[in-house]
Amino acid sequence: MAETVRMPQLGESVTEGTIGQWLKKAGDTVEKYESLLEVLTDKVNAEVPSPVAGTVSKILVEEGTTVTIGTPICEIAVEGEDAPSDTTEASLPPAVAAPDARTAATASSTQPAALDNVHRGRYSPAVRRLAQETGIDPQEVQGSGAGGRVTRNDILAAAEHHPEKSEVLTGTSEGSSSPTIQETAPSAPVTISGAVAVVEDVDTLVPVTNVRKVIAERMMRSKQTVPHAWLMVEADVTGLVALRERLKDEFKAREGVSLTYVPFMLRAVVEALRAVPIINAQWNRDSIVMKKRINIGMAAATDRGLIVPVIKDADQKNIVGLAKASQDLVQRARMGRLTMDDLTGGTFTVDNTGAVGTVLTYPIINAPEVAIVTMESIVKRPVVVGDMIAIRSMVNICLSFDHRVVDGAEAGQFVGAVKKHLESLTTQTSIY
Template identity: 45%
Template sequence: MASVKMPQLGESITEGTISKWLKKPGDQVKKYEGLVEIITDKVNAEVPAPLSGVLKEIKVKEGATVTVGTEIAVIEETAAATPSAPKSQPAPQAATPQPATPIAAPAPAEESAIEGQGGGSTEGRTRLSPAVRALIEEHRISDAELSRIEGSGIGGRISKKDVEDYVAKRAQPAAANGEQRQQAPAAPATAPAPTPGTTVPLSPMRRAIAANMLKSKQTIPHAWTVAEVDMTNVVRFRQKVKDSFKEREGIDLTYVPIIVKAVVEGLKAVPILNASWSDQGVVLHKDINVGVAVSVDDGLIVPVIHLADRMSIAGLAKATDDLAKRARAGKLGIPDVQGATFTVNNPGTFGTILSYSIIAPPQAGILAMDAIVKRPVVVEGDAIAVRSMMNLCLSFDHRVLDGVSAARFLQGVRRWLEGFSEQVPLY
């Protein structure tokens, strides 16, 4: 017997919620085959079986939240998975039952994009488990074919059964009239609008977000500082290059990557903010990895731009666009949501003018960017001019740094943005 335990699906994650069991007691399971879907506040993941055998018992029911290391299931290795005794030997006497050997369910491997034969486009790439990848290679499924498989897993993820069903259909003879049949895509499920006077059940993601935010407020002494920024030069620059940028790159140039670039410059100047608190001391991070908050159907998820300090504005724009699209499609992997050393939030998308955000542990800060609004402003020579203004609010961990350092960071970000010109390289 082997005990399957709740894996740690990323740093700082201490618990997970069982979303869906992909097997039931008595089912045969193969090593690396999808066993259970788990939800955390950062990612949804299909966790594979750690060994081949029979699923004997499910210890944690769907919808339950347990801490990392908790036993969630028991798998009994089958005879095929263990060496058999020579036929000439007598059957051994029944041995005293041994306690189950604990085996942590392996966290999903860093899922590489599978490129189809014949140079498939990046849009046709799909994130797959090791078992699914092996099955695809075995049946020589091209990238074009892969794009036609409807995934039944979390976020439309393709499971082993999806591939097996596709292979079975592919083997069937064509219709007598020669027409190629295509399955009509299912209409997207729409969550019913909440009814006043009722209680809306908590989804696993909402419950996980609530626990994380409560932990942050209870353990981190939050402090805030706000700066008013003249974004006129940035607005003019974006207006001038946005059409050519979209034609060249295929994506919109938003204000977010420009703000992230300013944040990177600010963190270089004030490295104490690119840090984490510990009982042993303040840990200064070597790399600058910026999390960018993305609104999804059931809350907020924060994918991470790793090594943001090594990217141009164009590189940050492409990274931000890619992460946001995959976040909303439910296709983020574990590496996409771990390792952030600072976060940028953009409530200004919804027209807010002054917001402060809750810090995501173990980070020391988060910056909220509000809406850019045209206002009359007193400029040089006491003249009054209409300028594009934006408020930036920094939330910071007062254990890690004091208000002076926080103000230095925010004023550095402000000066970089206000001094923006066409000489700032886009690439």
């Protein structure tokens, strides 16, 4: 028999989702709860677990296609009828011989519930208390409740299956570590649960939005798995400031967008990436992927949190093209109009932290990229120029890099190239 998988509801007000990537192809076998595909909704990628174990028999919706919630997106052929009785799922016994229409409808709706993961990571007071008492980490338990929620009974069943675990861990005050070894990864990352917040009566609790969850997950993964190294150079951008000052009014009138420092920075980064290609790479465990395309992600603050739209083939654009592309992306990001294509495929990230007014930041790498660069505030400072003190417009360029892939020498070369490019700009530089 074939199980139809439908587009899940991945958020309260979400009405449609885009197929980001099929992680399984037709003919692939899939375990229950194994990730089946990535869905993009409301600018968030979420992995959708398979509701059943079986073989993917038919993919109904291609990657990149947007469909409404509930639309069938693939079919999974389920082998045999040997129900996994070891799971804690509250499966309906076949005793319901002739269910009436309503019962049947209710019964059938228990299956796609696993797809709707709104409750993942949210635990009832009973679950939290039992988790503490038994030492079971609810994150390791497959939820049988609505929306994949881990129920009280799931924890109790898990505690029964791992009595030794509850014994070992009850005594320790440390959070439980995750021994989940489902992947064949040589060393699964150790998850250490964070410190527990102290909530007092006067405090308010703000629910974590989907965007926030994605940010949290990615930042933590990057910080925990990527050995970050950091350095900074300062660049004299007096020429750039003068150039922009000369061009900005005319540029705005002719091109319809404001001329900021961002496209110049992007241009300098593109030049530097060409000069030091190891910065435009990705870590792939036993190999390093040298990316051919230069797609630059731009960190953008929105009401819903940080997102990073990507300028594709930034090396093929001049200052005007970069100015238009970057402003278009930022504007659409703030309006929530980005497509999946806008958000994927980055090979390097630029963060215009100067917009926030900082002069020094330590950015987190947008893994699997291997470096991220910031452009800090441009400030006038007294500096020594040819044994004289002069007032110059100075900017700091900060780089975080993945020390597995990039060493200090290459990182220095890269920021040196950015600096050199920025300092070479004068009022006479052509922007076309």
